[in-house]
Amino acid sequence: MTGSITISAEDLRARLGEPGLILVDTRDAADWQAATIPGAVRLDVYGYFVPASDAAGHADLERATWAGLSAIGATEATTVVFFEAKTGMVSPRGLWFHRFAGLDGGLILDGGFDAWVAAGGPVAPGTGAEGAIARGAGEPAPPAPRRDLLAGIDEVVNLPAGGVVLDVRRPTEHTGSFVHPCCARAGRIPGSVLLFYEDLLVDGHYRPAEEIAARARAVGLTPETPVVVYCHRGARAATALFGLRLAGFAEEGRVFVGSWHEWAERCDLPADSGSGQDTAG
Structure with missing residues (x-):
């Protein structure tokens, strides 16, 4: 991109x-x-x-x-x-x-x-x-x-070492205290890192690049970190991906297009809930 x-x-x-x-x-x-x-x-x-x-x-x-x-x-x-x-x-x-x-x-x-x-x-x-x-x-x-811009479940499960699965939903969705009515269960993809997409925006605009970069670094990302971004349905993930790109991050970033909605439907896949890891590394 x-x-x-x-x-x-x-x-x-x-x-x-x-x-x-x-x-x-x-x-x-x-x-x-x-x-x-x-x-x-x-x-x-x-x-x-x-x-x-x-x-x-x-x-x-x-x-x-x-x-x-x-x-x-x-x-x-x-x-x-x-x-x-x-x-x-x-x-x-x-x-x-x-x-x-x-x-x-x-x-x-x-x-x-x-x-x-x-x-x-x-x-x-x-x-x-x-x-x-x-x-x-x-x-x-x-x-x-551009199939390199999307990820499926296989790409999430087999993310290379050093890669990060980035959850950009609300903190309550990440912890599982809020569940979408259309989702089979609440929680998050195990090991995923939280960076709420709205934290990359201010007053209806993207934040300045240096502010986005600071938020990315605060959760353990570097410009070289391979990132797969997910949310509920793939919309907020796109907002976060482009915000990170504006700051020089996620050059190889992908959107998990099925996001939590699909992951939650697959009861053979694990899920975490409660407070947990919030930084990469």
């Missing part, structure tokens, strides 16, 4: 109307329809759950990704900017899908639509193309998917 990750509202204003620029509103349809950046299309990137971390599940993920991005006109020749109300758990997932599809030129609008409005950017009702990353999409798949 090389190149830029975010763009400011001011810089985006200067590029508005640029040929090949696609603005992607990842908010709910009603919000997009009410007011958005002029010309923005809408893409649902949040609802997708990978069926399973196996060949069939990853094939579904590839087809779903390509179908959703194709619906909004994304190609190798376009620059796609994803945004939500404030930078949170949705627009970075859009960028992760974009890069997983093997496309370059994707960006996150740092601060989201709120930052755009605060910067004096124009707004208009949302009309036009809509799409979704959704299960069951037909052929084709991306011509060159």
Whole structure:
């Protein structure tokens, strides 16, 4: 994952109307329809759950990704900017899908639509193309998917020595005191290290790189540490992964796309709960 990750509202204003620029509103349809950046299309990137971390599940993920991005006109020749109300758990997932599809030129609008409005950017009702990353999409798949950006259960279980499984959920999810109604059990992947994704954000923006780096080092990460990031469904994990990348960490980072939702369903896999290890090493 090389190149830029975010763009400011001011810089985006200067590029508005640029040929090949696609603005992607990842908010709910009603919000997009009410007011958005002029010309923005809408893409649902949040609802997708990978069926399973196996060949069939990853094939579904590839087809779903390509179908959703194709619906909004994304190609190798376009620059796609994803945004939500404030930078949170949705627009970075859009960028992760974009890069997983093997496309370059994707960006996150740092601060989201709120930052755009605060910067004096124009707004208009949302009309036009809509799409979704959704299960069951037909052929084709991306011509060159970036499988190095995802991890399945096998990659988590067989993580090389020195690698870290990073849990970016809330502390209550990590300890198991909170359980999602859709999950078979509460807890965490044994040995996983906690770094809450919201600690990499402030006021709807990514924190400065040096602040993110300090938080990464505080839990034992180095820029060279191989990292597999997980959350509940793979959305918050993308936010954390790109935050770490902004600070020069997780160059080889992967998102465990099934995340805790899939791990919890597999009762043959171990789980820890309660307070425990919170740093790598």
